[in-house]
Amino acid sequence: MAASNVAVLLLLAILSSAFTTAHGQILHNGRWKLLKRSIGISAMHVALLPNGKVIVFDRTDFGASNISLPSERCRNDPRDQALRHDCWAHSVEFEPLGRSVRPLTVLTDTWCSAGALTANGTLVQTGGFNDGERAVRYFSPCDGCDWVEDEEGLAVKRWYASAHVLPDGRRVIVVGGRGQFDYEFVPKEMSSGAASTFELPFLRETKNASENNLYPFIHLSPDGNLFIFADTKAILLDYEHHRVVRRFPEMPGGISRNYPSTGSSVLLPILLQHNVSGAIEAEVMICGGAMPNASSLAAKGRFLPASNTCGRLKITDESPEWTMEKMPMGRVMGDMVLLPTGDVLIVNGAGRGSAGWYMGREPVLHPVLYRSGVAGVANRGFEVLNPTTTPRVYHSTAHLLPDGRVLVGGSNPNIKYEFSGVMFPTELSLEAFYPPYLGAPRRPRITGMKPGTEITYGERLSIEAQLEEGVGEEVVVTMVAPAFTTHSFSMNQRLLVLEVGGVRRSSSSRGCYVVEVVAPASAVLAPRGYYMVFVVQEGVPSRGRWIHVM
Structure with a gap:
């Protein structure tokens, strides 16, 4: 060089x-x-x-x-x-x-x-x-x-x-x-x-x-x-x-x-929050x-x-x-x-x-x-x-x-x-x-998920997570499909930002919150299969938790 x-x-x-x-x-x-x-x-x-x-x-x-x-x-x-x-x-x-x-x-x-x-x-x-x-x-x-x-x-x-x-x-x-x-x-x-x-x-x-x-x-x-x-x-x-x-x-x-x-x-x-026209947008980057x-x-x-x-x-x-x-x-x-x-x-x-x-x-x-x-x-x-x-x-x-x-x-x-x-x-x-x-000195941690790791389209999920206190409770929840990678292209790579219905404190322990999210509405948004779910706070993600979209 x-x-x-x-x-x-x-x-x-x-x-x-x-x-x-x-x-x-x-x-x-x-x-x-x-x-x-x-x-x-x-x-x-x-x-x-x-x-x-x-x-x-x-x-x-x-x-x-x-x-x-x-x-x-x-x-x-x-x-x-x-x-x-x-x-x-x-x-x-x-x-x-x-x-x-x-x-x-x-x-x-x-x-x-x-x-x-x-x-x-x-x-x-x-x-x-x-x-x-x-x-x-x-x-x-x-x-x-x-x-x-x-x-x-x-x-x-x-x-x-x-x-x-x-x-x-x-x-x-x-x-x-x-x-x-x-x-x-x-x-x-x-x-x-x-x-x-x-x-x-x-x-x-x-x-x-x-x-x-x-x-x-x-x-x-x-x-x-x-x-x-x-x-x-x-x-x-x-x-x-x-x-x-x-x-x-x-x-x-x-x-x-x-x-x-x-x-x-x-x-x-x-982003699974709809825009003003009611449509889901998609953008490709090359x-x-x-x-x-x-x-x-x-x-x-x-x-x-x-x-x-x-x-x-x-x-x-x-x-x-x-x-x-x-x-x-x-x-x-x-x-x-x-x-x-x-x-x-x-x-x-x-x-x-x-x-x-x-x-x-x-x-x-x-x-x-x-x-x-x-x-x-x-x-x-x-x-x-x-x-x-x-x-x-x-x-x-x-x-x-x-x-x-x-x-x-x-x-x-x-x-x-x-x-x-x-x-x-x-x-x-x-x-x-x-x-x-x-x-980062700390990162979120998923401690539980209801109803479980198998979910259906449009289902409401409650994700319990340890979050950092004192910096706001706003979180993002992402869902990532595992890819097949070769020759500079990750086939099937896909990331969905789930709709968050609310974040509330959990009574289980200090720093624990319940994040209410909605699963993708259909298979064209998220093909049936396995995904990794991450809770992200202030740009820092938790470890992924596997879920199975049925």
Whole structure:
């Protein structure tokens, strides 16, 4: 990284070394902690299960990993391009609190695949490369469970596709992939004469010389349709009737946002208090990326600067227009993580180049916090946070944990595992980033929830929590869906700000309050499944409590 860039980043870090909540509580700018020097594999794909454990995997054709399978579980695969008799694990189960690692057996190649959690907490994982192109894999949240694979679970090959769970919590839609300009459902459509795949010409329209339409960004709109973004364009898809119901304005600036000019995207927090028109609003935010030719030029040794722009689009407006903002630094291959406060953490990535083997330069070590204005801080804006010492570029990941930390891992821009003699060695480590709110001297604590952890739509909930006294009783309650993270996009990531009906003191103990909230009204707002609930006071969240929306 150039010396001038380092000086600018240090100055920004100093200026943003702390920020203050509305009642004067100072929250410092985050810290890093190494959780595990090696989990044996590189964290290319990450999913959090409702038992609190994290499923991590990379690909089967890297060759030998650094963690072995029990001898009776070796895989024999004549189609594997690296190791046909393979006694090494390429997937693990990681327990964040105890930091234990359990090797798992995945048989088909998961390279650049997709996934989502269904209503019962099962991870449904789709596609990949070589013998995994049509595979659907299942992992249940139970002790001792392992992968169950269906090698023909998809109708067509899906490599670099995206997936999203649908409101019923049972079906998953899988969109696009290299050479695929359509979508399908898991489980497959079974009715007589029904098509297995459905054409989506939008994906052809957004394919340019470097593609830049792979891993399209997908978000479920409050009207039940799917927002799909690729390259610079976006549509609203009625997936039930297989028609595009809306085309949005093109994102200005000429920056490609999808793989390999990889930016990232989130659906900003959905406030369940209705606006004056009685509607629920939804706003998408997309940050980073690169010029459309960044990948082809990087292959020739010329590394273009990454974009420092973000765009926000209210997809529920009658006439939406992009609002453009600038991040403190450019970033390609960054991960956007919704925090329990409703703020957005942007972490990982590079300042030049594109996604792909050896294609990135100038790793961005400083995370950035984008304040959404939901809890504790009124104004939107960016804060530069404390840097990591570990570059995490291509094939890196970041994921929210129930205790409010962010799990950060991966980074392998090499064709196989390389630990020396390369610009960016393969990373097998996992770190935890502690956002600024974890520097607070006290944080709320959920002590009880009625009627329980299983809730229905529109139900009234009473959450008992220990809150700080003397700074006001106003609280925010958020509900966060666990995501599936790979290639700078957290599929199915979703945060809802629940309607608070009142806050009253509890008679049970000093500092204890009862927060009355209303569950989301329908499955298009919150697809059936598991969520983490957080009580947030003055910008500081409690630990998450798992609930199951039935």
